Amino acid sequence: MSESAHIVEVNESNAQALLIDESHKRPVVVDFWAEWCGPCRQLMPVLEKLANEFAGAFLLAKVNADEQQMLAGQLGVRSLPTVMVIKEGQPVDGFAGAQPESVVREMLAKHLPAPWEATAAEATQLLEAGDTAAAIGMLRPAWEESGRDKALTLLYARALLAANRCDDAEAVLADIKMVDQDAEYEQLMAQIELSREAAKSPEIEALEQQLAADEGNFEVRVKLAVQLSQAGQYRDALEHLLTVIRADRDYGNGEAKRLYLDTIATIGKGDPLAAEYQRKLFSLLY
Numbered sequence: 001m002s003e004s005a006h007i008v009e010v011n012e013s014n015a016q017a018l019l020i021d022e023s024h025k026r027p028v029v030v031d032f033w034a035e036w037c038g039p040c041r042q043l044m045p046v047l048e049k050l051a052n053e054f055a056g057a058f059l060l061a062k063v064n065a066d067e068q069q070m071l072a073g074q075l076g077v078r079s080l081p082t083v084m085v086i087k088e089g090q091p092v093d094g095f096a097g098a099q100p101e102s103v104v105r106e107m108l109a110k111h112l113p114a115p116w117e118a119t120a121a122e123a124t125q126l127l128e129a130g131d132t133a134a135a136i137g138m139l140r141p142a143w144e145e146s147g148r149d150k151a152l153t154l155l156y157a158r159a160l161l162a163a164n165r166c167d168d169a170e171a172v173l174a175d176i177k178m179v180d181q182d183a184e185y186e187q188l189m190a191q192i193e194l195s196r197e198a199a200k201s202p203e204i205e206a207l208e209q210q211l212a213a214d215e216g217n218f219e220v221r222v223k224l225a226v227q228l229s230q231a232g233q234y235r236d237a238l239e240h241l242l243t244v245i246r247a248d249r250d251y252g253n254g255e256a257k258r259l260y261l262d263t264i265a266t267i268g269k270g271d272p273l274a275a276e277y278q279r280k281l282f283s284l285l286y
Contacts, residue, residue, distance in 0.1 A: 006051040007060045011068055018061050023086040027058040027111045032065045032072055032082040039098035040081040046101045047083070050108065057112045058085075085111055116142040120152055123159065132163045137270030148175050157188055164199065164232025166192045168273065199231045218244045222256055229263050237263055238277045246284060257281075 010018050010030070022028050031047055033040035044062075051060035065072040065080055075084065075091065084094030085107065093107055119142040126135040139156040146152045153175055160169035170192050176185055207224040211217060221240045228237035241263070244256040251257075260281060267274040 004048075004052055006054070006056050006058075007048060007062065010061045010063045010071070012071060015071055018059065019086055020089045022059055022061075023089055026056070028061050028086045029058050029108075030061045030063060030075070030084050030086060032063045032075075032077045032080060034064060034066045034080050036066075037080045043081050043083070043098040046104055050101070050104060054108070054112060054115060055118070057115070057118060058108070087111065114146065116146045116149075116152065120155060124155065127159055127162065132159060133268035133271060135159045136163060137268060137272075140272045143172075150176060150180055154184055154188065161188065161191055161195060164195060165234060165273070166196050166199070167233075167235055199233060201227065201231065203227050204231065218248065218251055218256075222252065222259065225259060225263075229259075229266065234263055234267050234273060242277070242280060242284070245281070249285070 008014075008018055019028055019030060029047065029051070031040075031044065033044060047060055051058065063071055065077060065082075079096050081098060082094065082096045083099075083104075084091045086092070093111065095103070095107065119138050123135040123138045123142070126132075126138070136156075136159050139152070139159055143149075143152050143156045153172055157169040157172045160166075160172060169188070173185060173188060173192075204224065204227045207220055207227060210220045211224060214220070221244055225237040225240040225244075228234075228240070238260060241256050241260040244251050245260065249257070260277075264274045264277055
């Protein structure tokens with residue numbers, strides 16, 4: 001049966017450390033099983049899968065009830081398989097018999113943080129370390145998985161704003177209902193407006209005026225895209241470049257296409273914005 005950093009075998013010599021001491025740090029899910037027990041073999045892969053999926057949020061402690069009869073007796077095991085959750089040194093939940101994954105997940109949900117909560121914590125550390133692109137790449141799927149939880153919405157918007165992606169940050173914040181638009185929401189919206197004003201360099205404003213006077217001027221449009229990309233306004237930059245490529249796939253001996261791909265690389269391949277515009281380019285070219 002497979003082992004990992006989140007799965008351990010328990011015996012009398014390590015039971016105190018793994019079942020009691022460890023349960024004061026995180027929940028311990030104890031699985032009493034035996035080699036001859038068919039239902040045990042059905043349940044074990046489910047528990048191992050979840051232990052690895054939750055990546056250390058709980059410890060899966062496997063106890064061979066035939067070899068560790070004293071432990072099984074001390075914890076009141078009457079049939080196999082028996083699963084129990086130990087927290088703060090005490091059994092708090094459990095079940096007997098092989099159960100489907102949905103039932104096991106339902107039990108775990110009562111005692112564990114959701115996987116996206118751990119992702120949010122890791123993304124916060126990345127933001128504090130200045131790795132905004134990696135944080136954004138992690139937060140998008142976590143945000144969706146959470147059902148667009150308000151706290152995660154605010155964190156995701158803050159990350160996008162740190163990357164100067166004002167439009168994307170505003171779009172994410174639009175998901176927050178009016179009744180939930182608190183002081184932090186208002187602060188972020190104000191920061192978005194300030195960032196937009198700061199991003200309007202004289203060069204960008206001049207190029208926008210030129211383009212407004214002559215929308216077919218691809219040279220100006222490409223120059224504007226470069227300035228916007230340097231200002232962190234990636235979506236607008238990519239839209240301008242896509243307009244050029246749509247009209248002339250080889251504009252400037254492929255300059256527009258090269259700048260488009262460079263912008264995507266700057267955003268980061270794991271970022272949803274990069275994926276979105278990779279798909280748009282692929283659809284256009286193929």
